[in-house]
Amino acid sequence: MTRTTEFLAFFAAQILETIGMWRIFVKCGKRGWLSVIPLFRQYYLGVCAGRDGEGRMLALLEAGVDASIVSCIFFEVGSLQYMVASFFFLLVMIPYTIFRIRVCFGLCDAFGRNRFWVVPWIVFDWLCALIWGLIPSFKTAEGYPFDEEEVAPELSGLEVDLDAPGLSINITRRTAMSFLKRKVLLRDIHLNIPMGHMVLLLGGSGSGKTTFLNAVTGYEKAKAVITLGDSDVYKQYNSMKYDIGFVPQQDLVRGSDTVYRTLSDAARLRLPADYTIDKRRNRINDVLDTFGLTPVKSSLVDKLSGGQRKRLSIAMEYISDPTLFILDEPDSGLDGVMARSLFEKLRSIANTGKIVIVITHTPDRVADLFDDVIVVAKDAMRTGRLAYYGNTIDAYEFFGKRSMEEILMSVNRKEEGGEGRADDFVRKYSALKAGGMA
Numbered sequence: 186m187t188r189t190t191e192f193l194a195f196f197a198a199q200i201l202e203t204i205g206m207w208r209i210f211v212k213c214g215k216r217g218w219l220s221v222i223p224l225f226r227q228y229y230l231g232v233c234a235g236r237d238g239e240g241r242m243l244a245l246l247e248a249g250v251d252a253s254i255v256s257c258i259f260f261e262v263g264s265l266q267y268m269v270a271s272f273f274f275l276l277v278m279i280p281y282t283i284f285r286i287r288v289c290f291g292l293c294d295a296f297g298r299n300r301f302w303v304v305p306w307i308v309f310d311w312l313c314a315l316i317w318g319l320i321p322s323f324k325t326a327e328g329y330p331f332d333e334e335e336v337a338p339e340l341s342g343l344e345v346d347l348d349a350p351g352l353s354i355n356i357t358r359r360t361a362m363s364f365l366k367r368k369v370l371l372r373d374i375h376l377n378i379p380m381g382h383m384v385l386l387l388g389g390s391g392s393g394k395t396t397f398l399n400a401v402t403g404y405e406k407a408k409a410v411i412t413l414g415d416s417d418v419y420k421q422y423n424s425m426k427y428d429i430g431f432v433p434q435q436d437l438v439r440g441s442d443t444v445y446r447t448l449s450d451a452a453r454l455r456l457p458a459d460y461t462i463d464k465r466r467n468r469i470n471d472v473l474d475t476f477g478l479t480p481v482k483s484s485l486v487d488k489l490s491g492g493q494r495k496r497l498s499i500a501m502e503y504i505s506d507p508t509l510f511i512l513d514e515p516d517s518g519l520d521g522v523m524a525r526s527l528f529e530k531l532r533s534i535a536n537t538g539k540i541v542i543v544i545t546h547t548p549d550r551v552a553d554l555f556d557d558v559i560v561v562a563k564d565a566m567r568t569g570r571l572a573y574y575g576n577t578i579d580a581y582e583f584f585g586k587r588s589m590e591e592i593l594m595s596v597n598r599k600e601e602g603g604e605g606r607a608d609d610f611v612r613k614y615s616a617l618k619a620g621g622m623a
């Protein structure tokens with residue numbers, strides 16, 4: 186193909202695409218002539234797809250793609266300018282394709298078409314634009330433009346007092362990049378947990394419980410201020426490491442070590458360097474006693490029962506005598522009796538003046554052992570929000586439910602089998618707090 190033919194082919198595709206887009210815009214209730222302006226065309230395609238932000242990004246990226254294509258056509262093949270333009274083209278093509286896919290997905294939803302259409306849209310956009318624009322059976326889906334779910338508003342003024350004793354959490358937001366888009370994982374979580382309280386962290390799958398705990402411990406920082414007693418967890422992260430214990434879901438124990446050896450290794454890692462050997466030995470023996478592991482201290486970890494193994498994992502973190510003790514599903518794989526006995530142990534730890542926060546997927550068998558419950562729920566924008574924090578007894582009344590599992594179902598999204606009322610409760614809870622503060 187000669188340069189002129191290439192240019193004519195590019196130009197013809199643009200014209201055909203414009204015609205198709207004109208009709209698509211009209212079908213979506215927008216002004217057709219907007220398709221004549223190349224960059225507007227991409228933006229309004231995003232608007233038609235119900236993805237304005239992605240449409241805006243697509244328009245910007247298309248400017249880059251078009252500029253590099255035109256440059257490649259005009260520069261001498263093999264020249265430095267040609268190579269720079271080609272490199273730039275490859276560079277912008279990656280995000281450009283990703284945003285096109287996202288907009289195409291939205292368009293398929295808007296027109297009630299299978300998402301496999303994204304493939305022809307990416308390869309022959311001008312042809313798809315003509316088909317979707319000119320063929321009458323391609324029309325917007327029933328209910329289009331889809332009603333947006335009403336998202337609970339952003340909150341302000343509900344920050345808790347950082348000087349209050351205990352754990353004060355003021356998370357403004359926690360964001361992460363996902364698929365070239367900044368995603369808000371958590372927003373507006375403000376609460377204060379007094380010392381000596383055992384708190385249940387409740388939330389559906391993907392609601393942000395782990396993200397929340399990571400933000401609280403400073404493991405993955407958020408835009409937040411977290412204080413434990415007089416210390417700022419983020420600013421004094423290194424010195425706080427002995428004060429915060431985190432027990433992950435998965436056991437991190439070696440089967441070929443004895444129980445004592447496992448705890449002794451944990452003590453070496455987690456106790457301050459100035460601990461004498463005697464002090465360290467005493468601490469290990471105390472912890473073995475606390476978790477009922479003294480009779481099996483010489484046994485290999487592989488020979489322990491599920492419950493003993495779990496208690497050992499918890500003991501490893503407890504060795505540093507943390508003020509804040511966090512456990513992610515410590516009862517997974519345990520039967521009701523073993524789980525109950527484990528949670529009673531955690532209750533007795535809280536009773537010594539520590540803060541214990543626990544995630545469990547079977548809360549009702551141990552709900553009476555908790556003082557408070559934090560309910561984190563995904564709002565309409567899929568952001569983790571605080572739907573409730575307070576006394577467990579008051580929680581039943583607040584949600585109008587009789588069990589923690591029912592509370593969870595009320596905030597879980599409909600597509601997950603829940604009632605999809607997260608935003609209602611976020612609103613209700615913030616009104617309650619604002620009222621309380623007035």
Ligand SMILES: Nc1ncnc2c1ncn2[C@@H]1O[C@H](COP(=O)(O)OP(=O)(O)OP(=O)(O)O)[C@@H](O)[C@H]1O
Pocket residue numbers: 361362363368370388389390391392393394395396397
């Ligand atoms: N670094 C990250 N980048 C992008 N998205 C993330 C990141 N971390 C978490 N997410 C997303 O944030 C949401 C919350 O994740 P999180 O692991 O906190 O949920 P969870 O409530 O602990 O779920 P589960 O109970 O299933 O463990 C999920 O949609 C997850 O995909």
